[in-house]
Amino acid sequence: MKTKIIFFLAIIVLVVGGDWYYLSHKNKNKTTEDIKIKIGYLPVANALPLYLAIDKGYFSEVGLKVEPIKFESPNQIVDALIAGNIEFSSPSTGMGVTAVSQAKNPNTLKVFALNGGAGPNNIDNVFLIKKDSVISSVNDLKGKKVGIIPGIQWKILAQHIFDTEGLAVDKDVTIVELALPMQLQALAMGQIDALLTLEPTKVIGESQDAVRDLVVGPMMKYIADPWWGGGGVVSVEFAINNRETTKKVIAVFDRSIKEITADPDSSRQYLKNYTPLTEEQTKLVPLPIFKMYTDFQDSDMAALQKFFDIFAQYKVIDNKVDARQLIYSD
Template identity: 35%
Template sequence: MKNSVSSDSPTVLSVRRRQLLKGATAAAGSLALPAYVRAQSSPKIRIGYWPVASGLPFYAAVEKGYFKEAGLDVEAQKHASAQQAMEAMLSGRAEGSANGVATAVLAVGEIAQPGLMKIFCSNPTNARYVLDEFIVAKDSTLKSVADLKGMRIACGPGVQNVTIAKTILERAGLGRMSVRELPIAQHVAAIAAGQVDAVYTLEPTGTVGRLNGATRVLEAGVVAKYILGDPMAPWFGGSATLTSEFIKAHPDAARKFIAAYRRGVELVKKTPAQARPYLKGYTAIEGALTAEVPMSDYVYYDEFKPRDIAYFQQYFDLFTEKGIFAKKLSVESMLYKG
């Protein structure tokens, strides 16, 4: 009589378990590739921002869900300075920057690592599209930048802010003056406390100080006026970028990101009243006060005109002249080509 094995015996159960495990593994393997492909086509996109008003298209795109609608996983990274945002890209901790992150600081990173990033949108400002300004105490008798001789001056952190502030003071006829770096969130408080007499700053700082009765704007659009030589010249002081590494590794995701970001730009330009509330939580201004903040302009990579590039290059050349840039850098070489 042949030996028989019960269908419920440990041996048969063991075989069945192995067969089930093998089948499950095969099934998992068949699903693994599509999941992997999806992960590769929609990676996490970490974007650094500095809490200034010109970053509004990014804030709006995040909050309106434009990136999610494009199937993208975008993470907003807040930085205390533009330099931190640039260093995050250099170290591989971020895939790009939002508008408002200082272009000259981004350029320093580009010089340190040629081909690091591409600018796909920049935010020009001037006397009409206000971002940059000098602010003083509300009751100050000062009338212009030319009156700041011998005063205690501060500015935001980073090489772009310091270089700009010092150059404006020089070109206003005040010679070389020292400038103290302060986090942008401390600008109004420093003036209110009498620690400094004036601050070169960026919106929404001037609006915050005006609305709480502590400060007023001494002059706005100062970079266009004193550095570019025309109050209406476009100053491309901040830019939205993606790293070249990300664009190369994920071209489809990069195109989708740039297209979704553009929806944020269009919202700000066409219906600013709908966009302004998204300053809340990203900048120092809240609620109904967001309606008071002046807006930047925005130029996409495919909208740059020769005049724009010429003014942009003039701005970059200032940093070469001042020895901040180790070599002359071409603006055109940094523009995204599509």
């Protein structure tokens, strides 16, 4: 009898032990599976850190599968982040739209990288006219139509520029929202008289001998210098629930930005798979400055704050947004 009891106890130990071994190894294997992340971007030069990281396999190296999701306006990216349709955005996300979101939906998004312009070699924002246009100044746009990137950020930027020059939107100047692929065509066909937008639009237009500058670096002139117009953004809910994955994604962006900063000429080639640029055109695109949150200086925060304050000035939001409260921290 005692022998039978010992035999049955041994079987139970084996069964329970086998189940524990299976479940523990199953869970262990589960943690090492590839994790799929959706990252939104605009098809502009500002999203280069994402392009480079995907094409060089940096996300795959840390066990992440990334699906890049293309959008046509900054508003669409922020809406997708808030809705949980994407988890991250490349540094091409509008900082103005992000600030508006912070005012209306506090603590839902955090900024882990910035990009923008400063100085003559890092101008990502452009104010263009047709090459044969008789327009020579912003004041000459009275009674004209100006194309912009869709969304509240570019509406307010345009309004501020025209107000500074003594022109009233709707009364003196008509603003036309145009998706990026349609902008140069609209300018060429005379549907608009000028275009306030981002690179690589200027490089493509110049390669067609179709455009010239009306204002060089309009955002640095009228808004803030340095101009931090775009940034990389993460959903706070995702970051809280997926801390290790979030750290991995941000580390990849950090690696990519360091590489672009160290060797911008070699990095430009990764634009061609995600923008309308040809291989030759990629060599001509002026790249913006990219910065990770660990490198932000007081001067950067002051410039970003100056930009954010414009949205309160134009009553888009009720109160000013503190730029520092939007910055990601580990």
